[in-house]
Amino acid sequence: MIIPLQIEFNNTEPIEAVESRIRQELAEFEKFYNRLLSCRVEVEAPKHERRGSVSKVRIDIGVPAKDAATPAELRGAEAKQDTEHLHVSSQRKDAAMAVHAAFNVARRRLKEFTGDSYKHH
Numbered sequence: 001m002i003i004p005l006q007i008e009f010n011n012t013e014p015i016e017a018v019e020s021r022i023r024q025e026l027a028e029f030e031k032f033y034n035r036l037l038s039c040r041v042e043v044e045a046p047k048h049e050r051r052g053s054v055s056k057v058r059i060d061i062g063v064p065a066k067d068a069a070t071p072a073e074l075r076g077a078e079a080k081q082d083t084e085h086l087h088v089s090s091q092r093k094d095a096a097m098a099v100h101a102a103f104n105v106a107r108r109r110l111k112e113f114t115g116d117s118y119k120h121h
Contacts, residue, residue: 001030001036001037001038001039002037002038003037003038003039003062005022005023005026005039005040005041006038006039006040006041007019007022007040007041007043008040008041008042008043009042009043009044009045010042010043010044010045011044011045011046011047012043012045015043015045015095017096018043018095018096018099021096021099021100022041022043022099025099025100025103026039026103028103029103029106029107032107032110033063033107033110033114035063035064035067036061036062036063037062037063037064037083038060038061038062038083039059039060039061039062040059040060041057041058041059041060041099041102042056042057042058042059043055043056043057043095043098043099044056044057044058045095053093054091054092054093054098055091055092055093055094055095055098056089056090056091056098057089057090057091057095057098057099057101057102058087058088058089058102059086059087059088059089059102059103059106060085060086060087061085061086061088061106061110062083062084062085063083063084063085063086063110063113064082064083064084065082065083065084066082067113067114068084068113068114069112069113069114069115070115084113086106086109086110086113088102088105088106088109089102089105090102090105
């Protein structure tokens with residue numbers, strides 16, 4: 001990755017177990033697709049622990065625009081400096097599970113983005 005991993009926690013102090021899960025999930029993701037340019041993860045914990053409260057995770061992944069199966073302008077997207085950003089989010093009661101779910105969504109989105117043409121670069 002060209003830009004180091006960025007992790008941001010909102011409404012909570014950094015949670016070591018969640019940060020560790022993010023790094024683990026990113027390592028697995030990079031085995032799947034090793035051309036990442038950047039990865040920014042935001043973890044938002046509920047302000048107050050209430051029944052039904054959830055943690056939200058948002059991931060912004062920068063990938064080379066040239067890896068896209070369809071050019072940005074045809075998809076209604078915009079490529080800046082030859083980089084496209086895939087945005088995914090997930091929410092679960094458990095923040096670590098929300099991280100896992102968000103990275104699963106990111107993998108699916110990346111397959112769509114590349115047309116599954118990368119096959120472990």
